[in-house]
Each structure stands twice: as structure tokens, then as C-alpha cells.
Amino acid sequence: MQIDKIENFPTFKKVRKNWDYVYAADTHAHFFLSWVLLSGLLPMVHEPWLILAAKPDTHEPSDYVAFFPLKLTLKKQHGGGFAPQLCMAGNSLDYTGIICLPEYEEEVIPAFATYIQQQLVWSSFELKNILETDTRMALFLRSFSRDSFDFSQIRIHNEGEDTDNYIAPYVSLPDDWNQYLQNYVSSNTRQKIRRFFRKIETSDEFYLTQVDADNLQSHIEILLKFWESRWRKQKGNECDVIINSVRAICLHCFKHNCLYLPVLWQGDRPLGAIANFVDVERKSMLFVITGRDRSWNNPPPGLILHAEAIRYAIKNGFKVYDFLRGNEEYKYSFGPKERHIQHIVVKYKNPQKKPLDVRTLPLAFNLTVKEHQANQITKAEQGYRQILEVDSNHPEALYGLGVLMRQKGNYQTAENLLKNLLQVQPNSIKALFSLGNLYQTQGQSSQAIEAYNQVLTLEPDAIAAYNNLGYALQQQGKWEQAIACYQKALKVxxxxxxxxxxxGNALHAQGKLSPDKQAHYAQLNYKLGLARTKAGDLQTAEVYLQKALELNPNCGEVYKSLAEIYKRQQNFKDAEAAY
Structure with missing residues (x-):
């Protein structure tokens, strides 16, 4: 069996006809593995994704007989750095899995497993939200040797919730709406549905609107506004990510004629909305998200919207109404059965240190920068070095590690890294500027001046370069040139x-600062000293605080701040003196 990798959207678009054929033939396929949905999902996946595509090993041209969507991600290591991780491409949605022509199942699925072990770089493989037959799961998992791999079944419950998200209720729909009401729901629920439907159908006050091109945007925003009002407090910033994703996928599905999104109204007031995916091929409707006015219960919007969706599905010949993951109590009012999805993690028993896949370097870099910004120096260093092991000329990693080495006081290493960056990007302003700062830190003012002048040649209005150049000139006693640099920075x-x-400090050194101005600049030096302390630049902070004392020796807060710096530097003698 030949296994190819699809790693970009243009190639994915080219296999649509082939994909649709396999999807239609695979009776176990579900909408989350359809080409239509994945074509909307994959552009929103931030991690690198790939699709394994299998075709018979023959000399004759042939179509693919199976597809397996995956993505590459990274798992943070306790001591720093990252372990490469393989995941299901759609695990942000409800179901994941494989699509395959049934007659090739026994050959393809072990071939996928072998390819994953031999050709892909990973330490752990997370099969999350996978909905597959026991036969397929057995074929796949038994291809991983128990001598080399550990397997774990995961069950995660959200804190404060009783919902089991590994249960997916669904209704096998009959051919007739009345038959559904008679045989699937309780007499109480049946009476409620009929009563509320009569109320809507005979009233000018209540009505339903179906989504169309004219009301698409407003229907989506009504739905999302209701949903946000319910979940914003609990989900916090994650709420924005979910809202943007749902909005995008709803627009995409409407474009491809697979969105059902009615709104229930009382006059001009929306009471609730529901979004469902419509899978014509599988004759199924999948409930995605709902939202309602929580101050309104008569008639209850949720009950009406789900009942109307089920009635619509039956009327159009659909066979399944899928509530997707989560065994929330209200779903059981509609007479569902249950199916179970799995979350399995496969790990190497004796994992060797594995190089990162080059496609994960942007992700690794972003995570490393966050660690660096959080002053997690050891972890950030590990991250930068791991990136450079794969790409020794990675400009951002060279720069980040160079800055970090300067922070650690490893000046020679920092210089080498920044010079390496300049070999890759000779006109890198930030590399030249950082090199100037590095020289200045070491008291090498001539080299610092040269670096800052190179920056100003490339960017004549670089304020920070003028400022730092002025300071370097000041260190050489070139006061007039230094003052001119500061004035140029202030002009810009x-x-x-x-x-x-x-x-102000330069003017004071020349005796050109009035007492009032001295007090003013003492306070500014103090504030800058605090800012640099907070940023972790203790050396610069100390300079500003010492200058503040020179301008105003009676400022007790400055002594206290200096003492804190000395304590962090483990200079306890000077700390005690400052106190």
C-alpha cells in the first residue's frame, strides 16, 4: 500500500472528487470527515496539518482508497523544550477518524499505523474524540508493538460539570413525524411539543425564520450573542476563539448548503437560535450550538428549536439526529440512543530525543517567546536551542537566544549568536542594535558606537539608536555629541x-541643570529604574536609580529600590548599606 502525504490546501482541493467518492462509500464515515467540512476547518487549524492518503501499490495510476487527517503539535517538557506530538486534525470538533473504502480496510489501516511509526516524528500520538468501529480500532492499535509503546484511555471531565463528553446521544429517526412523537418521547414531552407548535403555527406573535442569504449574518450573530451571554463568564477568553470559529464554520457551511439555522421570534424579539450541520450524503443532521433568551421560558426556545430541527430532518428523509458529544440531561427528552467515542494516547516506552518537524518551528518559536517574556529563562533557552538544532540559521531563534544569553551574562555566546544572525541577515537592525547594547553592557563603547551608527545608516529615525548612541558617547566624555543625539531622538x-x-543627566553632568529640573529628573530616573527592574534589566535599573540619588540624595524610596536590586543580585552587603 502506497501512503502519500497531503500537506497543503491546493493539493487537498485537487482530491475532492476522490475524497467524496470514498466518503460516500464508507458507511462508517461521519460529517466531520467530509471534504466540505474539512475544507472549512483546515484553514483555521493553527498547527501544521497533514492528511495521509493511501492507494494500492500498483504500477497503474489509481485513486486513493483512504484518508487519515492528522496534525503536528508540541507538548511542553517539564525542564524546558518540546516533545513532538501527533494529534487528530479535527480534535477541536466532536468526532475524528479515518475514511476508507470498506474492501481495503484490513490492508489500509495497518499501513497507516506502520507509516506513522516509520515516517512521522512524534513522542506521543493523541487519538482524541475518535469515532470508529471496534474492528478499525483493533486493526490500528495492534500495529503498535506492546513492547515499544504504552497505551492509555483518557477520560477528562470539565471541572464543575457532570457532563460526560465521551457519550454522544443520537436519535435514529423514523419515517414519520407523528410516529416519532408517539414512540420516541414521553407523553409529557409529546404534549408540550404539540401544544407549543400549535401556539406558533396559529399565532401571529411567535414564528420561526429559516436562514437564507439575506438573513445569514443576522441569524449567526443572534445565535452567538445568546451563546456568549450564557458562557462568557465561565469560558473567559476562550469564548472569543469559539465564537470566531463557529462564525467562520457557519458561513462556510452555508456556502456549501449544509447549514440549518432557524431563529425563534416573538414579534421583533429573538428568543433563541440553533445551528445544525446537514449531511445529505449520510442523511444525518448534527446539532452544533444553540443559544436562547434565558429570561424566556414560555414557550421554551430550546425544546421548540430541537423539535423543529428533528421534524425538518424527518420531513427531508434524514435518518439520524446527532446531538454530538455530551450527555446533558435535556438531550434525553428527545429519545436518543448512546454511542461512545474514545480518547487514546499512544506513547513510546523509551522515547529518544526527537528533532522537531520543521513545520512545527513557528509554533515552537511562539511558545518559546512566551516563556522568554515570562522570564522563564531556562525553558526559553531550551526552546531556542531546540529550534536551532533543526534550523541553525533560524533568524528569530538566533536573535532570541542572543538576547537571552546577554541577560544571563554569557556575553561571548550572545555576541557569536548575533554575529551569526548578521551573516544570515546582514541588514538586521535589531541584531545590530542588540549587538550595540551588548558592547555597551561590557563597557566597549567604541564597538557600541559603531553598531549604533550602522543602525542609523539603515534607519535614520531610529530613536532608541540615537538614545543609546548618546549614552555610549557620554561614556567617552563626548558630551556635546551625546547631547546632540538625545536632542535628535526628542526631535523625532x-x-x-x-x-x-x-x-537631563548629561546637562547635570555639565552643571547646566537648575535645582527644580534636578528634582524633576531625579523622579524620572527613579521611574525608569523601577521600569527596568520590572523588566529584569537590573544593571540598567541600578544606573538610573544611582543617578536619581545623585540628583536627589534624600529620596528614601530610591534607596529601598536599590536594596531590592542588590538582594536579587545576592549582593547583601550593598543591600544592607542601601537600607
Missing amino acids: KPNCVEADVNL
């Missing part, structure tokens, strides 16, 4: 506090 940006402070 009049509210540049650092340039203003340095100008």
Missing part, C-alpha cells in the same frame, strides 16, 4: 522619556 519623538532623562 518629543515624548521619549529615556532620551529626555539622558539629556
Whole structure:
């Protein structure tokens, strides 16, 4: 069996006809594995994705007989760095799995497992939300040797919730709506549905609108507004991600004629909305999301909207109404059965350190930068080095590690990294600027001046370069040139506090600062010292705080801040003196 990788959207688009054929033939396929839905989902997947595509091993041209959507991601290691992880491409949605022509199942599925072990780089493989037959799961998992791999079945419950998201209720629909009411729901629910439907059908006050091109945007926003009002407090910032994803996938599905999204109204007031995916091929309707006015219960919007969706599905010959994951109590009012999805993790028993897949480097870099910004220096260093093991000329990793090495006081290593970056990007302004800062930290003012002048050649209005150049000139006693640099920085940006402070300090050194101005600049130096302390730049912070004391020796808060810096530097003698 030949296994190919589909790793970009243009290639994925080319296999649509082939994909649709396999999807139609696979009786175990579900809508989340349809080409239509994946074509909307994959552009929203932030991690690198790939699709394994299998075709018979023959000399004759042939179509693919199976597809397996996956994605590459990273798992943070306790001591820093990342372990490559393989996941299901659609695990942000409700179901994942494989599609395959039935006659090739026994050959294809072990071939996928073998390819994953031999050709893909991973330490753990997370099969999350997988909905497959026992036969397929057995074929797949037994291809992983028990001597080499550990297997675990995961069951995660959201804190504070009783819902079991590994249960997926669904209704096998009859051919007739009245038959459904008679045989699937309780007499109480049946009476409610009939009563409320009569109320809607005979009233000018209540009515339902179906989604169309004219009301698409408004229907979606009504739905999302109701949903947000229910979940914003609980889900926090995650709410925005979900809202944007649902909006995008609803627009996509409407474009492909597979969205059912009615709104229930009382006059001009929306009472609730529901979004369902419509899978014509599988004759199924899948409940995605609902929202309602929680101050309104008569008639109850949720009951009406689900009942109307089921009635619509039966009328159009659908065979399944799928509530998807979660065994919430209200779903059982509609007479569902249950099916179970799985969450299995496969791990190497003795994992070797594995290089990152080059496609995961952007993800690794973003995670590393966050660690660096959080001052998790050891972890950030591991991340940068792991990236450079794969791409030794990665510009951002060279820069990030160079800055980090300067923070650690490893000046020679920092210099080498920044010079390596300049070999890759000779006109890198931030590399030249950082190199200038590095030289300045070491008291090498001539080299610093040269680096800052190179920056200004490339970017004549670089305020920070003028400011730092002025400071380097100041260190050489070239006061007039230094003052000119500070003034140039302030001309470009009049509210540049650092340039203003340095100008004041330079004027004070020449005896050109009035007592009132001394008090003003003492306070500015103090504030900058606090800011640099917070940023972790203790060396620069100390300079500003010392200058604040020089301008105003009676400021007790400055002594206290200096003492804190000395304590962090484990310079307890000076800390005690400052206190």
C-alpha cells in the first residue's frame, strides 16, 4: 500500500472528487470527515496539518482508497523544550477518524499505523474524540508493538460539570413525524411539543425564520450573542476563539448548503437560535450550538428549536439526529440512543530525543517567546536551542537566544549568536542594535558606537539608536555629541522619556541643570529604574536609580529600590548599606 502525504490546501482541493467518492462509500464515515467540512476547518487549524492518503501499490495510476487527517503539535517538557506530538486534525470538533473504502480496510489501516511509526516524528500520538468501529480500532492499535509503546484511555471531565463528553446521544429517526412523537418521547414531552407548535403555527406573535442569504449574518450573530451571554463568564477568553470559529464554520457551511439555522421570534424579539450541520450524503443532521433568551421560558426556545430541527430532518428523509458529544440531561427528552467515542494516547516506552518537524518551528518559536517574556529563562533557552538544532540559521531563534544569553551574562555566546544572525541577515537592525547594547553592557563603547551608527545608516529615525548612541558617547566624555543625539531622538519623538532623562543627566553632568529640573529628573530616573527592574534589566535599573540619588540624595524610596536590586543580585552587603 502506497501512503502519500497531503500537506497543503491546493493539493487537498485537487482530491475532492476522490475524497467524496470514498466518503460516500464508507458507511462508517461521519460529517466531520467530509471534504466540505474539512475544507472549512483546515484553514483555521493553527498547527501544521497533514492528511495521509493511501492507494494500492500498483504500477497503474489509481485513486486513493483512504484518508487519515492528522496534525503536528508540541507538548511542553517539564525542564524546558518540546516533545513532538501527533494529534487528530479535527480534535477541536466532536468526532475524528479515518475514511476508507470498506474492501481495503484490513490492508489500509495497518499501513497507516506502520507509516506513522516509520515516517512521522512524534513522542506521543493523541487519538482524541475518535469515532470508529471496534474492528478499525483493533486493526490500528495492534500495529503498535506492546513492547515499544504504552497505551492509555483518557477520560477528562470539565471541572464543575457532570457532563460526560465521551457519550454522544443520537436519535435514529423514523419515517414519520407523528410516529416519532408517539414512540420516541414521553407523553409529557409529546404534549408540550404539540401544544407549543400549535401556539406558533396559529399565532401571529411567535414564528420561526429559516436562514437564507439575506438573513445569514443576522441569524449567526443572534445565535452567538445568546451563546456568549450564557458562557462568557465561565469560558473567559476562550469564548472569543469559539465564537470566531463557529462564525467562520457557519458561513462556510452555508456556502456549501449544509447549514440549518432557524431563529425563534416573538414579534421583533429573538428568543433563541440553533445551528445544525446537514449531511445529505449520510442523511444525518448534527446539532452544533444553540443559544436562547434565558429570561424566556414560555414557550421554551430550546425544546421548540430541537423539535423543529428533528421534524425538518424527518420531513427531508434524514435518518439520524446527532446531538454530538455530551450527555446533558435535556438531550434525553428527545429519545436518543448512546454511542461512545474514545480518547487514546499512544506513547513510546523509551522515547529518544526527537528533532522537531520543521513545520512545527513557528509554533515552537511562539511558545518559546512566551516563556522568554515570562522570564522563564531556562525553558526559553531550551526552546531556542531546540529550534536551532533543526534550523541553525533560524533568524528569530538566533536573535532570541542572543538576547537571552546577554541577560544571563554569557556575553561571548550572545555576541557569536548575533554575529551569526548578521551573516544570515546582514541588514538586521535589531541584531545590530542588540549587538550595540551588548558592547555597551561590557563597557566597549567604541564597538557600541559603531553598531549604533550602522543602525542609523539603515534607519535614520531610529530613536532608541540615537538614545543609546548618546549614552555610549557620554561614556567617552563626548558630551556635546551625546547631547546632540538625545536632542535628535526628542526631535523625532518629543515624548521619549529615556532620551529626555539622558539629556537631563548629561546637562547635570555639565552643571547646566537648575535645582527644580534636578528634582524633576531625579523622579524620572527613579521611574525608569523601577521600569527596568520590572523588566529584569537590573544593571540598567541600578544606573538610573544611582543617578536619581545623585540628583536627589534624600529620596528614601530610591534607596529601598536599590536594596531590592542588590538582594536579587545576592549582593547583601550593598543591600544592607542601601537600607
